[in-house]
Amino acid sequence: MINRNIHILFLGMAFQLLPVFVLADAEDKSIPAQEQVIQPQLERRDVKVPHISANDIEVGYYSGILSIENFSAESVKGVRLAYHVTEDFFLEGAYARSTISDEFFRSRAFPITGFDTQEEDLTYYNVSLGYNVLPGEIFIGHRWAMASAFYIIGGIGTTTFANENYSTFNYGGGYRILLTDWLAMHIDMRDYVFDSDLLGQNKRTNNFEATVGISVFF
Amino acid sequence: MSVNALNIMRTVIFFFVLQLCMIAIANPEENTMRVQVVDPFIELRTEPGRGYPIFYVAERGEWIEILKRKTDWFKVRTAAGKEGWVNRSQLENTLTEAGAKTTFRDVMLADYLNRRLEVGFGWGQFEKDPVLTMRIGYALTPNFITELSASQVTSAYSSSSLMQLNLMALPFADQRVSPYFTIGVGNYKNTPKVTLVNSPEISVTAANAGLGVRFYLTRNFLVRGDFREYMVPINDNTVDTFKEWTIGLGVFF
Numbered sequence: 001m002i003n004r005n006i007h008i009l010f011l012g013m014a015f016q017l018l019p020v021f022v023l024a025d026a027e028d029k030s031i032p033a034q035e036q037v038i039q040p041q042l043e044r045r046d047v048k049v050p051h052i053s054a055n056d057i058e059v060g061y062y063s064g065i066l067s068i069e070n071f072s073a074e075s076v077k078g079v080r081l082a083y084h085v086t087e088d089f090f091l092e093g094a095y096a097r098s099t100i101s102d103e104f105f106r107s108r109a110f111p112i113t114g115f116d117t118q119e120e121d122l123t124y125y126n127v128s129l130g131y132n133v134l135p136g137e138i139f140i141g142h143r144w145a146m147a148s149a150f151y152i153i154g155g156i157g158t159t160t161f162a163n164e165n166y167s168t169f170n171y172g173g174g175y176r177i178l179l180t181d182w183l184a185m186h187i188d189m190r191d192y193v194f195d196s197d198l199l200g201q202n203k204r205t206n207n208f209e210a211t212v213g214i215s216v217f218f
Numbered sequence: 219m220s221v222n223a224l225n226i227m228r229t230v231i232f233f234f235v236l237q238l239c240m241i242a243i244a245n246p247e248e249n250t251m252r253v254q255v256v257d258p259f260i261e262l263r264t265e266p267g268r269g270y271p272i273f274y275v276a277e278r279g280e281w282i283e284i285l286k287r288k289t290d291w292f293k294v295r296t297a298a299g300k301e302g303w304v305n306r307s308q309l310e311n312t313l314t315e316a317g318a319k320t321t322f323r324d325v326m327l328a329d330y331l332n333r334r335l336e337v338g339f340g341w342g343q344f345e346k347d348p349v350l351t352m353r354i355g356y357a358l359t360p361n362f363i364t365e366l367s368a369s370q371v372t373s374a375y376s377s378s379s380l381m382q383l384n385l386m387a388l389p390f391a392d393q394r395v396s397p398y399f400t401i402g403v404g405n406y407k408n409t410p411k412v413t414l415v416n417s418p419e420i421s422v423t424a425a426n427a428g429l430g431v432r433f434y435l436t437r438n439f440l441v442r443g444d445f446r447e448y449m450v451p452i453n454d455n456t457v458d459t460f461k462e463w464t465i466g467l468g469v470f471f
Contacts, residue, residue, distance in 0.1 A: 052251060054287040061231060083337075083469055085439045087267050087289045091467060093339075127339040127352070129467065135267045147265040156341045156350055158370050164411065167348040167372040178265075181288075197374075217288075 055182060058082040060215025062096075062186065068122070069196075069205040072101040076209060088132050092153065095125040100161050113198055115162050124192065126157020126170055138177060147178040159194055166194035172209075186213040250295075251284045253312035253322050260309065262302025266291030274300045282312075333438060333470040336363065340444060340466025347373035351464055360391045365402075369462075376410040376417075380448070382426060396432045401425070406450050424450040428462075438470040
């Protein structure tokens with residue numbers, strides 16, 4: 001028993017010394033010590049990363065009614081460009097045309113407005129920041145579900161009519177319905193505030209606008 | 219505008235919008251990227267928003283295809299065909315097809331850092347009158363930005379407009395709060411209100427110098443404040459100086 005164990009022990013030690021013989025041989029026969037028997041075939045996968053298209057930019061057209069305090073309510077048509085920064089905030093730039101009429105004053109022979117003609121062109125442009133307060137989903141019947149959001153919006157801009165520029169604040173709210181991922185419908189209500197001195201004294205006027213619009217996401 | 223011209227304009231605008239719609243439909247999503255889920259699971263929602271319900275969960279090891287992006291949400295399709303929206307934070311640890319070397323986060327970061335075009339607006343005061351500025355800038359290097367700005371000043375007596383080309387130097391461009399110095403040159407046009415003031419309309423070349431600070435709210439959205447002094451040569455002997463400060467927002471593309 002002991003003999004057999006000693007034999008095993010000696011055999012084990014001999015096996016331990018094997019690499020020493022190999023190393024000793026290495027110097028003489030110039031075989032590399034750590035020779036890799038298998039060369040792994042590593043193919044570096046060249047992945048071309050495609051650009052992921054983003055649907056953040058919105059281009060739209062809207063139309064509605066703009067009412068100018070003390071004057072008239074006329075139809076307004078405009079275009080808007082919006083950039084959705086996060087799911088909550090978006091920036092919007094708008095440009096629209098309408099008209100303004102001083103028929104009320106002319107018909108009563110009050111020559112105070114200084115308009116060249118009864119109906120003058122009105123244009124406004126502004127930049128606004130919007131916040132999607134209540135995102136959600138709307139359902140039509142039992143088959144259609146569309147993402148929607150109620151938002152509040154405010155901004156600054158300029159209104160121009162009768163050869164004068166008026167620095168304008170605007171604030172309001174609206175409702176956006178996403179008919180598909182890339183098509184949206186808007187209902188928007190805004191108040192445009194600017195100081196007007198057309199009727200003699202400087203007065204802060206509130207001018208309401210209600211519009212419906214359609215826009216496309218890019 | 220005559221009724222005919224109005225009708226034509228309406229038709230043109232309608233067809234223009236229709237064209238845009240068709241372009242949006244007609245482009246099939248061939249540019250898709252495949253990533254593998256590394257986290258225990260990622261959640262797919264029905265719409266791109268944090269309030270929408272989770273209707274599917276993709277497990278670790280699943281390959282998903284990224285179709286498009288809307289703000290911070292990505293529309294993905296799993297191998298089984300389920301399509302839903304995943305938040306950017308949940309996709310950041312997924313692996314691209316290149317393996318463990320490139321995560322999705324690295325890919326998106328490189329995309330963000332390559333954005334050079336900045337568009338913004340500002341509002342403030344130009345010598346006590348309100349001013350609205352629209353700006354477009356291009357980053358030549360991370361520390362130098364050229365910017366074209368168009369401003370409109372509305373006052374009781376006149377209306378001024380400025381178009382300026384500026385160079386901005388940002389010494390600490392990679393910090394969240396980044397101050398800068400700017401100089402520029404451009405055009406200054408002043409149109410007095412004829413009924414009130416009897417002065418001529420002037421349109422001259424004006425120079426400006428200023429300081430500002432940019433505060434990055436997210437990687438591509440910033441708030442900025444500017445202070446500028448404009449030097450306008452009214453005639454051969456006088457140079458008027460106007461001070462302007464504005465606060466504005468900007469986005470990177």
